[in-house]
Amino acid sequence: MAVRLSDRTNRLGRTARHRMVSDINVTPMVDVMLVLLVVFMVTAPLLTVGVKVDLPEAQAKVIEGDDEPLTLTVKADGSVFLQEAPIDLANLAPRLIAITGANPDARIFVRGDKTIPYGRVMEVMGAINEAGFRRAALVTDLPRKKQRANNAKTGGGAG
Structure with a gap:
């Protein structure tokens, strides 16, 4: 007072x-x-992790970039999510074009659950390619041993 x-x-x-x-x-x-x-x-x-999926592991390099990529997620049941919103494959191309302003160099990350058939991930990649986007990448987890070493170096988690 x-x-x-x-x-x-x-x-x-x-x-x-x-x-x-x-x-x-x-x-x-x-x-x-x-x-x-x-x-x-x-x-x-x-x-902003988004939709929870069990990603496969791979020995690929980490992609560096300064722009925020769009994320497409394919869950174990085959459903597709753009960022965190569910979407049909028929509506995917127009929505991507609208979000990116028809920029073919926009980065798009595809996260597919490791238990889904390979064909479902390729359907999503095909829809991205048909929409005219050239920079689509598959997202995986680092192997456990390499992930622990990377976390110790950077002090962060893997995505």
Whole structure:
């Protein structure tokens, strides 16, 4: 609480020297809210894993890039997701063209569950190719031993 000292006269003509002010101090609340805002801004990009699938392992290099790729996920039941939204293969090409602004060099990552038939992943890759995109890549997990070594070097997780 804050205390305001004043020399005003009250209704009876007496001088009130020490009068309490009943205003709420909002500075601590604003501080807490700003800290929470920063925490959420930092953690939000880390929560964009999307649809949970069991990826196969491969000995491929990690693809480096500075732009955010689109992610297509094929779950174990064969359903396809664009980012986190389910989508039919018939609607995939127009949606990709609309999202990327018809940029054929947009990066698209295809994440397929390791238990689905190879043909289903190739249907998705074919739809991407028919839409005119040239930079589609399959996403896999690093082998366990190599993943642990990579995590120790970078201090992060694999995706």
